[in-house]
Amino acid sequence: xxxxxxxxxxxxxxxxxxxxxxxxxVDAMGGDYAPANEVEGAVEAARxxxxxxxxxxxxxxxxxxxxxxxxxxxxxxxxxxRTSSIEIVEAPEVITMDDPxxxxxxxxxxxxIRVAAKLVRDGQAQALVSAGNTGAVMMTSxxxxxxxxxxxxxxxxxxLPTLTAQGTVILDVGANAECKPKHLYDFAVMGSLxxxxxxxxxxxxxxLLSIGEEEAKGNDLxxxxxxxxxxxxxxxxxxxxxxxxxxxxxxxxxxDGFTGxxxxxxxxxxxxxxxELLRHELRxxxxxxxxxxxxxxxxxxxxxxxxxxxxxxxxxxGIKGVTVICHGRSSAKAIRNAIAVARDYCVGExxxxxxxxxxxxxxxxxxxHR
Numbered sequence: 339x340x341x342x343x344x345x346x347x348x349x350x351x352x353x354x355x356x357x358x359x360x361x362x363x364v365d366a367m368g369g370d371y372a373p374a375n376e377v378e379g380a381v382e383a384a385r386x387x388x389x390x391x392x393x394x395x396x397x398x399x400x401x402x403x404x405x406x407x408x409x410x411x412x413x414x415x416x417x418x419x420r421t422s423s424i425e426i427v428e429a430p431e432v433i434t435m436d437d438p439x440x441x442x443x444x445x446x447x448x449x450x451i452r453v454a455a456k457l458v459r460d461g462q463a464q465a466l467v468s469a470g471n472t473g474a475v476m477m478t479s480x481x482x483x484x485x486x487x488x489x490x491x492x493x494x495x496x497x498l499p500t501l502t503a504q505g506t507v508i509l510d511v512g513a514n515a516e517c518k519p520k521h522l523y524d525f526a527v528m529g530s531l532x533x534x535x536x537x538x539x540x541x542x543x544x545x546l547l548s549i550g551e552e553e554a555k556g557n558d559l560x561x562x563x564x565x566x567x568x569x570x571x572x573x574x575x576x577x578x579x580x581x582x583x584x585x586x587x588x589x590x591x592x593x594d595g596f597t598g599x600x601x602x603x604x605x606x607x608x609x610x611x612x613x614e615l616l617r618h619e620l621r622x623x624x625x626x627x628x629x630x631x632x633x634x635x636x637x638x639x640x641x642x643x644x645x646x647x648x649x650x651x652x653x654x655x656g657i658k659g660v661t662v663i664c665h666g667r668s669s670a671k672a673i674r675n676a677i678a679v680a681r682d683y684c685v686g687e688x689x690x691x692x693x694x695x696x697x698x699x700x701x702x703x704x705x706x707h708r
Contacts, residue, residue: 360684361423362677363454363463366395367432368470369673370666376469377403379673380424386674389681390423392463395450397428429453435666439473443481451475455482458659465660465680467651469668476513479654479661486689488696491517492656493525494595494663495532496602502586507533507542510595511602511652517594519562522546523570528655528692529590530572535686536679542589545578547597553577559594567592651676653683656692660684 364380366373373395380391381404393400404424429450433442446452451470455478457463466483468475476494485492493510500506509529514521526544533542546564548556553564555577567574578588580601593601651664651672662680664672 360681361390361392361463362465362467362680363392363394363427363457364673364677365450365454365466365468365470365475366393366400367429367450368468368475368666369664369668370435370469371668372469373400373403375668375670376673378407378670379668379677381407382670382674383677384424387678387681389677390425391677392425392427392454392457394427394429394454394457395432396430397426400426427453427457433471433474435471437471437474439471439477442471443474443477449474449478451478452482455479455661458661459483463659464684465662467662467664467673467676467680469651469664469666469673469676472512472663472666475661475663476654479657479659483657483659483661486656486658486693486696488693489524489528489656491521491524492654493521493528494598494652495529495655496598496652497537498583498591498602498605500584500586504537504539504589506583506586506589506591507537508547508583508591508593508598508601509655510593511598512595513654514595515599516596517559519559519566522559522563522592522594523566524656524696526567526570526572526574526590526592527695529592531688531691531695532653532655533589535688535691536682537589539589541573543575543587544572544590544592545575545582545588547580547583547591547593547601548577549579551577551579563592651679653679655688658689660689 364376366376369375377393377400380393383389384391429448431446431449433446433449433451442449443452451468451474454466454468458466459482466479480492491514494513495507495509496511497505497507507529509525530542530544533539544567546560546567548560550556553576554561560577564577575588578591582588583591583601651662654661654663660680660683662676664676668676
């Protein structure tokens with residue numbers, strides 16, 4: 339592992355207990371528009387968030403983007419960039435979106451994803467951010483960084499926009515296609531903590547995604563998970579249906595990864611459909627075009643509420659370090675916000691709280707469901 343370029347005045351973030359010298363490793367080669375968007379997002383994060391950023395990947399391409407950014411940005415922005423903490427870490431191999439996950443993770447030992455994960459494992463970075471191959475990022479995080487002691491299955495969490503100011507956390511959205519009741523219990527604990535610490539909900543309402551609100555509704559997995567959650571000490575409000583994910587009546591939605599991934603992808607498709615339909619209707623006639631001019635501020639806010647870039651990325655809860663996985667089409671803004679998610683996760687000491695709460699919940703009853 340070789341650091342080939344360093345611009346590194348130290349940045350510090352202070353929480354209530356100690357001083358953290360925080361560095362985020364960014365997979366600069368992941369994503370559909372890498373490394374351009376990754377570099378720009380990293381520059382914005384280093385400038386705005388007081389964090390150090392390690393850009394991991396092919397150093398020549400990354401440096402070229404940094405140089406291009408320096409030439410094209412305004413003088414004021416360049417000055418901020420020069421005083422930011424940005425390093426380049428060489429990683430010659432890339433795991434593409436089309437690569438078979440298991441094979442590429444094993445064979446490409448010097449991939450940007452794996453090198454970034456090693457930086458977290460070895461304490462040279464506190465978090466990993468990637469818009470690359472989701473399966474590869476998850477597998478590498480589990481193998482290289484490892485799971486927390488009491489977490490059987492790390493879960494991928496996403497935030498959905500709702501009618502209220504705070505978003506709804508949904509997990510798992512793809513890390514575990516098949517689950518046991520105990521896994522859903524762990525997801526609920528981790529999701530509740532994430533909602534409280536990161537989203538800012540004091541006492542998150544936890545709902546179990548099912549086909550009906552009644553306790554008897556659902557499959558064997560949800561019925562058994564319901565029993566665990568009912569006696570969990572969490573603010574469990576029972577089963578919820580898909581339509582409840584957006585009405586602001588629940589703060590954490592728990593489900594297996596297969597169901598959660600389908601729900602998330604359907605949501606993304608519906609959001610894109612609504613945006614395109616609105617554009618089409620607003621351009622349909624002179625009258626609607628005139629109306630569009632008047633409603634432009636509201637339309638802009640509406641788009642902002644639905645834009646995944648505002649939420650940055652989805653954290654993989656239950657990992658010893660921090661891994662945030664971004665959409666493959668992530669813009670520079672999305673990368674910047676994903677780095678902010680990683681920073682907040684570290685400063686909020688979410689991992690320590692997950693370990694403490696899961697440890698306190700260990701009982702004979704729960705062990706029987708493992």
